[in-house]
Every structure is written in C-alpha cells, then in structure tokens.
Amino acid sequence: MSEWVLLLGGSTGHGAATAKRLSSDGYGIIAFHFDRGDAKKVAEETISEVSELTNGRCHYFNTNATSEEAMEKYIPKIKEITKGEPLKLLLHSIAFGTTTNFFGEKPVTQRQMDMTVHVMGNSILYWTQKLYDSNLLASGSRILGLTSEGNYLAMEGYGPVSVAKVAMEAIIRQIGWELGEVGITANAIQAGITPTRALTKITENWEEWVESTKKRNPMRRTTTPEDVAKTISMLLKPEADFINCSIIYCDGGESRSGAF
Numbered sequence: 001m002s003e004w005v006l007l008l009g010g011s012t013g014h015g016a017a018t019a020k021r022l023s024s025d026g027y028g029i030i031a032f033h034f035d036r037g038d039a040k041k042v043a044e045e046t047i048s049e050v051s052e053l054t055n056g057r058c059h060y061f062n063t064n065a066t067s068e069e070a071m072e073k074y075i076p077k078i079k080e081i082t083k084g085e086p087l088k089l090l091l092h093s094i095a096f097g098t099t100t101n102f103f104g105e106k107p108v109t110q111r112q113m114d115m116t117v118h119v120m121g122n123s124i125l126y127w128t129q130k131l132y133d134s135n136l137l138a139s140g141s142r143i144l145g146l147t148s149e150g151n152y153l154a155m156e157g158y159g160p161v162s163v164a165k166v167a168m169e170a171i172i173r174q175i176g177w178e179l180g181e182v183g184i185t186a187n188a189i190q191a192g193i194t195p196t197r198a199l200t201k202i203t204e205n206w207e208e209w210v211e212s213t214k215k216r217n218p219m220r221r222t223t224t225p226e227d228v229a230k231t232i233s234m235l236l237k238p239e240a241d242f243i244n245c246s247i248i249y250c251d252g253g254e255s256r257s258g259a260f
C-alpha cells in the first residue's frame with residue numbers, strides 16, 4: 001500500500017483541511033479542485049501550505065474532476081505518481097451543484113438535477129470503478145464521501161443536493177458491499193453545518209443558520225473542517241479496517257438534537 005491519497009475537492013473547506021492533516025500524517029497528496037478568481041487565490045495558499053507540509057509530495061490539478069475525460073486523462077498520471085501502488089484513500093469532497101427549490105420562481109431544471117446528482121453523487125462511483133480497474137485500489141484502501149443532514153431533511157434550496165447526497169450514500173453502501181471481500185471499505189461521513197464557501201452558496205441567510213446551529217448543537221459550536229479532517233485521519237488507521245458501509249457522524253451530536 002502506497003502512502004498516497006486522492007482528494008476530489010482538495011483546495012478549500014473539508015478537502016483542504018484533510019489535505020493538511022494527512023500531509024502531517026505523512027501521506028503524499030494528489031488532489032483535484034476547480035477554482036477560478038478569488039477561489040483560485042485561496043486554493044493557491046492551500047497548495048503552497050500542503051506542498052511545504054509534504055516536502056513537495058503533492059500534486060494539485062485545477063480541472064473538473066467529474067468528467068469522464070478527466071478520469072481517463074489523470075488516472076495514468078496518478079499511477080505514475082504512486083509508481084503503481086494503490087491509493088490509501090479516495091475522498092469525494094466536491095461541492096458544486098444547483099441550489100434552488102423544485103417549485104417557485106426558479107424551479108430546478110432536469111439539466112441542473114442531472115448535473116448536481118452526477119457531480120456530488122454518481123461521480124464517486126465512476127472514479128472508484130476506474131481506479132479499481134487500474135489496480136489503484138486494493139486491500140486497505142478507503143473510499144470516503146461527505147454527506148449532510150440534508151440527506152433526510154428538506155430545506156430551502158437544498159433539494160438537488162439532497163438528492164445527490166442520498167445517491168452518494170447508496171453508492172458508498174453498495175461499493176463497500178461489493179468490494180468488502182477484497183478489503184476495500186467505503187463509508188460516508190456526515191458533517192454538521194460547517195462555515196465553508198459551499199455553505200454560503202446554499203442560502204443568503206447562512207450566517208443566521210450558523211448562529212442557530214450553535215444553539216442547537218449539544219457542543220454549542222458548528223463543525224470545523226479540521227473536525228472532519230481528524231475523523232478521516234482516524235479512519236485511515238488499521239483500527240478502522242472493519243468499518244464498512246456506514247455513515248459516521250462528525251457533528252458534535254447536532255443531528256441528534258431536537259429544535260432548541
């Protein structure tokens with residue numbers, strides 16, 4: 001097993017914190033991001049920090065990682081980087097989708113639904129299939145995706161992403177069920193509300209949402225990307241070898257807390 005991890009969405013939020021944490025744990029980082037403008041500047045800061053932490057054992061690609069062309073183009077490069085050794089981790093931490101309601105002023109279109117479900121849900125399956133076929137996943141490899149409370153709650157603007165989360169959870173369960181026999185596990189991490197760039201895109205009222213979440217959360221704060229990164233670091237240890245087809249909550253108990 002090589003000491004390389006592949007992060008889809010590794011420039012900001014949960015993915016960036018995971019890149020930094022796993023760099024400190026000694027892993028080499030291969031990551032995709034898709035950033036323009038101001039987001040690109042933030043990405044560049046992350047990349048230089050990760051590059052320092054890994055002593056240059058890091059490769060970031062700024063492209064849409066969810067297209068079939070990207071998978072075909074980059075998998076051979078990934079194989080070169082790891083010298084053919086399988087990856088320890090495939091993490092899906094991409095946030096890119098349509099945040100609108102099903103009815104009202106801007107009802108979601110079929111194109112938007114298909115795009116959101118592909119980017120935030122189905123794409124983890126196609127990556128897993130192609131990496132597995134290329135022998136880049138093997139016994140001890142982990143597949144992880146990020147889900148949210150929106151997987152079972154309806155809320156303003158979150159419908160398309162909610163559908164993608166449910167699809168991703170089903171895909172992860174099925175991957176773990178099919179590949180468990182070869183020692184590859186697949187799990188979803190349910191993060192609590194985390195103030196990241198993605199959160200600001202869901203609703204204009206995200207700051208109010210953060211404040212009310214702090215009251216509702218038993219630990220009286222929102223989740224941080226570092227909380228999620230620590231959970232991922234823990235799940236890579238051999239002690240977690242038998243955790244499969246599960247949803248792991250990293251939210252301070254938020255999803256178990258009733259209205260305040």
Ligand SMILES: NC(=O)c1ccc[n+]([C@@H]2O[C@H](COP(=O)([O-])OP(=O)(O)OC[C@H]3O[C@@H](n4cnc5c(N)ncnc54)[C@H](O)[C@@H]3O)[C@@H](O)[C@H]2O)c1
Nearest residue numbers: 009011012013014033034065094095096146148194196198
């Ligand atoms: N922020 C929250 O409250 C929260 C809670 C639970 C789960 N999540 C989930 O965590 C995951 C990461 O979200 P975040 O909050 O860290 O968001 P973020 O906006 O900080 O990060 C998103 C990352 O995805 C990358 N990206 C976007 N489109 C891409 C594409 N087509 N190809 C490659 N990279 C792409 C961006 O460059 C960035 O690195 C998402 O799945 C999100 O739904 C977020």
